[in-house]
Amino acid sequence: xxxxxxxxxxxxxxxxxxxxxxxxxxxxxxxxxxxxxxxxxxxxxxxxxxxxxxxxxxxxxxxxxxxxxxxxxxxxxxxxxxxxxxxxxxxxxxxxxxxxxxxxxxxxxxxxxxxxxxxxxxxxxxxxxxxxxxxxxxxxxxxxxxxxxxxxxxxxxxxxxxxxxxxxxxxxxxxx
Numbered sequence: 001x002x003x004x005x006x007x008x009x010x011x012x013x014x015x016x017x018x019x020x021x022x023x024x025x026x027x028x029x030x031x032x033x034x035x036x037x038x039x040x041x042x043x044x045x046x047x048x049x050x051x052x053x054x055x056x057x058x059x060x061x062x063x064x065x066x067x068x069x070x071x072x073x074x075x076x077x078x079x080x081x082x083x084x085x086x087x088x089x090x091x092x093x094x095x096x097x098x099x100x101x102x103x104x105x106x107x108x109x110x111x112x113x114x115x116x117x118x119x120x121x122x123x124x125x126x127x128x129x130x131x132x133x134x135x136x137x138x139x140x141x142x143x144x145x146x147x148x149x150x151x152x153x154x155x156x157x158x159x160x161x162x163x164x165x166x167x168x169x170x171x172x173x174x175x176x
């Protein structure tokens with residue numbers, strides 16, 4: 001499989017919207033109920049990019065195979081060096097290294113931008129593929145929030161994992 005990783009552009013929004021729609025409709029990897037339209041997904045992408053965070057896509061011979069981005073973990077200034085990641089792989093294409101390629105590049109891009117910590121918020125502890133993917137890249141379990149979300153007629157747990165970037169918290173930031 002030939003995989004191309006690149007920065008996302010507005011031309012990717014329709015394919016990203018379609019991939020994310022399946023996640024909202026069929027799964028619990030996001031706790032959103034209503035499927036965002038292309039205009040909303042374009043707005044979200046623009047907000048990520050305008051804030052200086054990376055937003056990536058992976059393409060294979062079938063088109064968009066997945067996407068990933070980092071965003072602010074929290075809005076308060078003290079969290080400015082911590083990012084939260086999101087990685088989505090198209091249905092039927094999991095297990096082919098697409099998520100790993102996206103996450104590896106996302107980590108590198110965040111380190112190059114000077115971020116120090118990356119948080120993964122994973123819907124459901126049964127999402128073993130996502131847990132294994134993050135463990136492969138050095139994330140460790142921080143904790144599990146029990147029953148904090150309701151979707152598809154059931155209570156859902158949320159896993160939080162964390163990984164240091166660059167020097168992590170071993171030295172102060174350059175802007176301190």
